[in-house]
Amino acid sequence: DTAVSQTPKYLVTQMGNDKSIKCEQNLGHDTMYWYKQDSKKFLKIMFSYNNKELIINETVPNRFSPKSPDKAHLNLHINSLELGDSAVYFCASSQDKTGGAFLSNTEAFFGQGTRLTVV
């Protein structure tokens, strides 16, 4: 069974479109995250949710809106896609109870990533 699953794995879309990436974890974790990996392979946190509550929102354009219908799901919706949004987006979850001290004592489990290409 996949611990953290993201869909789709690949997404190619035109500028200006709206798209969503879904993430689900079956580990019973309280905290989920979205990370963006840029072309230089640098991972930057975008959002974290703890028990459906937004904890971290790191300087991300308003076009990006996370939604957590329950603590096992954290979806990422992107409006008006731009060329610069092209990247690999990783979802992760951890047992951390606060949604803040990421990986302070526990490891995080990552999804396989969604490669978004905006043309």
Next chain:
Amino acid sequence: SQELEQSPQSLIVQEGKNLTINCTSSKTLYGLYWYKQKYGEGLIFLMMLQKGGEEKSHEKITAKLDEKKQQSSLHITASQPSHAGIYLCGASSGPGTYKYIFGTGTRLKVLA
């Protein structure tokens, strides 16, 4: 703001050779984590180090955190093609912080 620098950025070694990847922080680390990423796959947790001077090993991979907790090294002994991928170090600057960052990554290729 805290940054993590990894070196080298890329590495090509012959199978069977040893190699070392370094991760340096501009500030004292609360926790240091090593991950491996294969193309198109998620990150795989390798090891976590928290105490100054700590060293951990798993199979042929050994990670160390220096006494000052600002530098970590990942050493692979007798490398194999299965070791190929991107190695990332990650860290948080303290408990209760919302800041968690990753290093720039080291791309490793092992030639058979």
